[in-house]
Amino acid sequence: MEPIFLSTAKDTGGAVPLIPVTTEELPDLLARNPELWRNWAEQNDFRAESGSLLRIPATDGTTAAVLLGHEPASPHWVLAQALEQLSPGVYRVASAAVDADALERMLVGWGLASYRFERYRKAGKPPPQLVWPDGVDRTRVEALVAAQRLVRDLINTPPADMMPVHLADAARELAEEFQAGLRVISDDAALEQGFSCIRAVGAASAFSPRVIELAWGRPDAPHVVLVGKGVCFDSGGLNLKPGNHMRLMKKDMGGAAIVLGLARAIMALALPVRVTALVGAVENAVGSRSFRPGDVLKARNGKTVEIDNTDAEGRLVLADLLVRAGECDPDLVIDFATLTGAARVAVGTEIAAFFCDDEVLAADLQAPAGYWDDPVWRLPLHEPYRHLLDSRVADFVNSSSGGYAGAITAALFLKEFAPAGVPWLHFDVMAWNTRARPGRPKGGEAMGLRAVLGLLEARYGQGASGPA
Structure with a gap:
């Protein structure tokens, strides 16, 4: 994947100015420019409301400038919304009132809006191009955009072209680009010995399971x-999903895509x-080697799991x-x-539900989530619900049959395997935009990525490490 910000123009000649302006700033802006600007704004009833756009014509019929209404507290999607309405051409951001932090978020939004799965x-006409502005770290913006493009590409790829072998290939390309270490386990005997739950989930597929370990x-x-x-396609196994629930199951590897x-x-x-990924x-296919309801699996730590539902396979992985x-x-x-439908019922499709056993860590996630408009919402690890996972023949079942608190019981299941005494965040995400919004096209999405990256930057600092 090309790691540069592809929609950025290098030639600054003749670029049309894009001017973010608030309702309060509009009168002064119009007063400082030719009277045509004020007349055009009045004729088009432009008030610089958030999300509005006004093209100011030049005397020769070209565009003199484009005014973009916005709220300073929410700069993320100002340029993204403009990109969807602009004609092909070269543009530049022209506003001394926009600080570097807000401009950085605007540029990330522009980069996300320029994404096309091709x-x-x-795609049809080429997207508009943007001249790189001074005062913004281009490497940082490109890194953020490229990471999210990678996630979208992986999730959007049809399952026939995104099976375990292909996901391992994507990790290999990443490791080669950044000189990271990579280990891929695909041997059946090795999987049986060390990752028997993963092996059982993938046993019925013609594409053998893989455990991918990237280190840097x-x-x-x-x-x-x-x-x-990384469930590359989830049929539900022997607890087969209805057809309408299976349609989007290429996105069931969304968690793996976000991690990469x-x-x-x-x-x-x-x-x-x-970092180790x-x-x-x-x-999770259907066949004579499918794991079955009633089977008992032994996880890597020796704990035994009775299978209540083969469609609760992600937690086994x-x-x-x-x-x-x-x-x-x-x-x-x-x-x-992409673990439970219950999390989608709780917070909908546009918020990343998360669970955390560390109060400071959970609190620290809120600021970067807000800064990047990458919404998250904490759900409780309610220990009294642990009884819903009780089994008569194993340490616990993989899925509660009661129908209540599905996201919580799934998180409690995972807690049995998470390392004790180590801060732990568990995200239960949709990984898919069900509607198109500026900068967030319908399709695969890197939910929680910007928020977690901001958390790591705040906790550990920026830019000092390197390959192992």
Whole structure:
């Protein structure tokens, strides 16, 4: 994947100014410019309300400037919204009133809005181009945009072209680009010995499961372990999903995609951390080797799990990986998964639900989530619900049959495998935009990535590490 901000023009000649302006600033802006501007604004009833746009014509019929109404507290999608309405051409941001932080967020929004998934069909007209402004760290913006483009590309790819082998190939490309270490376990005997839950989930597929382990950073740096559910397609297994629930199941590897995208951003920005990304890549298929309701599986830590529902497979994948995460001597463990419909019922499709066993860590996530407009919402790890996972024949069942608190019981299940005494964040995300919004096209989405990256920057600092 090309790591540069592709929609950025290099030639500044003749660029049309894009001018973010608030309702309060509008009168002064119009007064400082030709009377045509004020007349045009009045004729079009332009009041600089958030999201509004006004093209100011030049005397020769071209565009003299474009005014963009915005709220200073929410700069993220100002340029993204403009991009969707602008004609192809070269533009530049022209506003001394926009500070560097707000401009950085605007540029990230522009980059996300310029995303096109073109593997199978080329988009129509080329997107507008933006001259790079002074005073903004281009490397940082490009790293953020490239990470999220990677996540979207991985999730949007149809399952026939995004099976475990392909997900491992994506990790390999990432490792080669940033000189990271990579280990891929695909041997059946090795999986049976060390990752038997992952092996069981993927046993029926023609595409063998893979455990992917990417490692980067100095050994003495704080160790962040990222864990991703990589179910490349989820039929539900023998508890087969209805057809309408299966349609989007190519996105069930969204957690793995977010983990790889987040690792990419960490490496591109050289954050002063050591990062290990663990991905369990499987297809939950139907066949004579499918695991069954009533089977008992033994996880990597020796705990036994009675299978209540084969469609609760993602937590089995994460169980083995979380145990492996604890073996890595981590300072922080974060997992991402498209885990439960219950989380979508609780917070909808546009908020990343999360669980956390560390009060300071949970509180620290709020500021970067707000700064980046990457909404998250904490759900409770309510221990009294642990009884809903009781089994008569094993340590616990993989899914409560009661129908209540599904996201919470899934998180409590994972807690049985998360390393004790280590701060842990568990994200239960949609990883998919169900509607198109500025900068957020319908399709795969890196939910929680910007928020977590901001959390890591605040906790550990910026830009000092390197390859292992």
